[in-house]
Amino acid sequence: MSFQSLGLGEPILRGVRSAGYEQPTDIQAQAIPKILARQDLIGLGQTGSGKTAAFGLPMLDRLAGGEPGLRGLIIVPTRELCVQVAENLRIYAQHAGLHVCTAFGGIDLGIQESAFKRGLDVLVACPGRLIDHLERRNLTLEKVQMVVLDEADRMLDMGFMPQIRKIFIRLPHERQNLLFSATMPKEVESLVEDFLPGAERVQIGARSQAAKTIAHRFVGVGVSDKKAALERVLERESGKVLIFVNKKINCEKLGNALKRDGLPADAIHGDKSAEARHACLGAFTRGKVRFLVATDVAARGIDVDDIDLVVNYDFPLALEDYVHRSGRTGRAGKAGRALSLVAPSEKRLHAIVAAHLRGEAVSSAPRGRAGGGGGRKRQPRRRLQRA
Numbered sequence: 001m002s003f004q005s006l007g008l009g010e011p012i013l014r015g016v017r018s019a020g021y022e023q024p025t026d027i028q029a030q031a032i033p034k035i036l037a038r039q040d041l042i043g044l045g046q047t048g049s050g051k052t053a054a055f056g057l058p059m060l061d062r063l064a065g066g067e068p069g070l071r072g073l074i075i076v077p078t079r080e081l082c083v084q085v086a087e088n089l090r091i092y093a094q095h096a097g098l099h100v101c102t103a104f105g106g107i108d109l110g111i112q113e114s115a116f117k118r119g120l121d122v123l124v125a126c127p128g129r130l131i132d133h134l135e136r137r138n139l140t141l142e143k144v145q146m147v148v149l150d151e152a153d154r155m156l157d158m159g160f161m162p163q164i165r166k167i168f169i170r171l172p173h174e175r176q177n178l179l180f181s182a183t184m185p186k187e188v189e190s191l192v193e194d195f196l197p198g199a200e201r202v203q204i205g206a207r208s209q210a211a212k213t214i215a216h217r218f219v220g221v222g223v224s225d226k227k228a229a230l231e232r233v234l235e236r237e238s239g240k241v242l243i244f245v246n247k248k249i250n251c252e253k254l255g256n257a258l259k260r261d262g263l264p265a266d267a268i269h270g271d272k273s274a275e276a277r278h279a280c281l282g283a284f285t286r287g288k289v290r291f292l293v294a295t296d297v298a299a300r301g302i303d304v305d306d307i308d309l310v311v312n313y314d315f316p317l318a319l320e321d322y323v324h325r326s327g328r329t330g331r332a333g334k335a336g337r338a339l340s341l342v343a344p345s346e347k348r349l350h351a352i353v354a355a356h357l358r359g360e361a362v363s364s365a366p367r368g369r370a371g372g373g374g375g376r377k378r379q380p381r382r383r384l385q386r387a
Ligand code: AMP
Pocket: 020, 021, 022, 023, 024, 025, 028, 046, 047, 048, 049, 050, 051, 052, 053, 303, 305, 331, 332
């Protein structure tokens, strides 16, 4: 299977060569011809499956040579993801004469507005900042032909559904819709019913196969012994390790503790400024920082290819998080490793993840059952529960 055979035009194929891709990944091979045929599509793809190119390449192909203006919109949950998706698209678009801009919070609106004025064909945006620009009339969506909602399940977890609906109702009726999500919670299904009825679904293997290139290890350890156990693991690692914790405060504490012990470590979480997070990611990408402690939300935007090991210092509270976390290693077909330090209180969660990895049916508990207050407010994370 080659990129040529998927139906992409020459300018975009040159972009693919610039990116250094030789063969399409699974999701790319399945999704690109369908997107080029103008179908609405729901991609159930794991992190690291190559989904940015799966939607980016056919979008750019469709827009190449057309009249300039904002015609492609990609909505993403975090700034980091926004920057990384845009960086990838710029590589793919470099021979197609298309302008890719970003819109995310934390930097001056005026800087982004000036960039739009210099040329804007594709916008990669976080929901809140996009709405700010729309309300200030810095942008209009009237020429949008294609819209991508990336990491829809994470948007839901971050409470963005009301903003997403606000954006969708402002889009032109005639358009192509693409939605990507690792999982399909009820609220995402309902968004699909409202805005992408009849969309085709592309599933990249069953969920239980998602981590097939990853070796999963679980080590029982007492809560008070976790830090020492982690340091023993890190001492044997010569590459990059991403370490997950469940809370921002513990993220900062663990990062500081590792640094104090002389390890090349840092922490990334939502209470750090955009600049501090960017600097931290840069240091991790370059390998100056090799051990990065992260929360789930902050880690969503990390697009570092060569993570050797993912450590669950805290066991994730939702199965989706386990899948997302371990998906950070072993990307694009490379082998990876995931290690979980399991305290006695986390054994129940571990048993469920282990059953999932063996391919047994496991589902998450329904969200927000108590109260039933309208369904628009932010919902609690789903807890792990056996089906
Ligand atoms: P994504 O799932 O879009 O975040 O992609 C994960 C990583 O795989 C990124 O670093 C991409 O640049 C890389 N990638 C995507 N498609 C391919 C491909 N066809 N061949 C090699 N690497 C790829």
